[in-house]
Amino acid sequence: MFKAMPQGAGAEWRAHWPVVMAACSGMGLSTIAQYTVSLFIEPIEAEFGWTRAQIMSGMIITATIGVLCAPLIGAAIDRYGPRRFGIAASLAVPACYALLGATSDNIWVWRALWFLFALSTILLQPAIWTAAVTGFFEKGRGFALACVLGGSGFSSIVMPPLAYFAIEQWGWRMGFAAISLFWLVLVFPLVTLFLTSRTDRDRAAGTKSERGPGRNFGFVLRHVILSRKFLQVALAGLLIATVVVSIVTSLVPIMSANGIERGEAAAIAGMLGFASIFGRLTVGWLLDHIEARFLAAIMLCMPMIAILLLTQMPNSVPAAIAAVLIIGLALGAELDLLAYITSRYFDLAFFGTLFGTIGGFVTLAGGMGPVLLNMIYDATGSYTPALLGAIPVSLTAALLFLLLGPYPKDVNTGIALH
DSSP, X not given: OBOOOOSSHXXXXXXXXXHHHHHHHHHHHTTTTTTTHHHXXXXXXXXXXXXXXXXXXXXXXXXXXXXXXXXXXXXXXHHHOXXXXXXXXXXXXXXXHHGGGGOOSOHHXXXXXXXXXXXXXXXGOHHHHHHHHHTTOSTTHHHHHXXXXXXXXXXXXXXXXXXXXXXXXXXXXXXXXXXXXXXHHHHHHXXXXXXXXXXXXXHHHTOOOTTSOSSOHHXXXXXXXXXXXXXXXXXXXXXXXXXXXXXXXXXXXXXXXXXXXXXXXHHHHHHHHHHHHHHHHHHHHHHTTBOHHHHHHHHTTHHHHHHHHHHHSTTOHHHHHHHHHHHHHHHHHHHHHHHHHHXXXXXXXXXXXXXXXXXXXXXXXXXXXXXXXXXXXXXXSOSHHHHHHHHHHHXXXXXXXXXXXXXOSXXXXXXXXX
């Protein structure tokens, strides 16, 4: 279960830390909707009279397009490198998110704008940011991935209070614009200056990458994506993302429904990021020392504790704080575990394709889960039934990871087919 302390990680960091920084900012951008959309639910509901499920329906559009396009974008990343996709995303995504504030009172206009935003997020797959560092880091890969994916933790700290402030000061329409401008100014310069990968450097030098995929997408689809182990990882990712993302995107409404004042709920939700970053960095370090499937099983059972706190102590601010911190730890572990497991159980030459596919499933869960959660709220007037239903889902995801078995012996030159 335990492995020896890795050597050489320091040299990897000295050489490639700017890539990690740029990828981290891009990962934060990829959560632009995840940590802000719940703040828009109540003001939009008040202005247009739409149900909460209708307001969140745009995320289904994003999820559907994401899951359909993710494998192909991942294959393109393997072939061309992540740099060009990252630069395009840093421009297109903020622009399209800002346009959501231009909706009319016609729900189909709202959904059309979400469709446009969904098209831009095709360029924003987690595989872009993780693929940039997996080729540069071997000994310290777990911690490097944790730092990249920690960008989402930064987003979860900054976005709820920023969105709340912008909406209170300028209204919800300008709130979309303010959030988008923040990410454009932060991400575009860093990605343009520093984001690269081995594939990008080989292409710029005019040399053929030795790490480039030697088989086409059809081969990877038949022999890897449809293999038992890969489907097991993808299903586990889908299940745990359904639980964690659904709760995260609706934290403020959940706490408000429990009787906690909305401004206080937004402040509590801001603590999510600190726990997420701590969990991500801790899990990233542990991944370089402990077999990932055991760590995954432990971390993915944690949402159950948070759910019990939210449902059994609904009016308690301390219980809400504890629940948010626990959910933050699980959130910090989620993508980090999926990225690391993908890099260890399957051939790195196909990492973009494979993690892009898993990212598509996570995106699907991120779109479908919040809508389902709010549909149950609309039907019952409470979030409790949906939250309690998430407990067996978390247990199933943990079990799927446990059943993966030990790492393949030579993952970089052979493909896990079992």
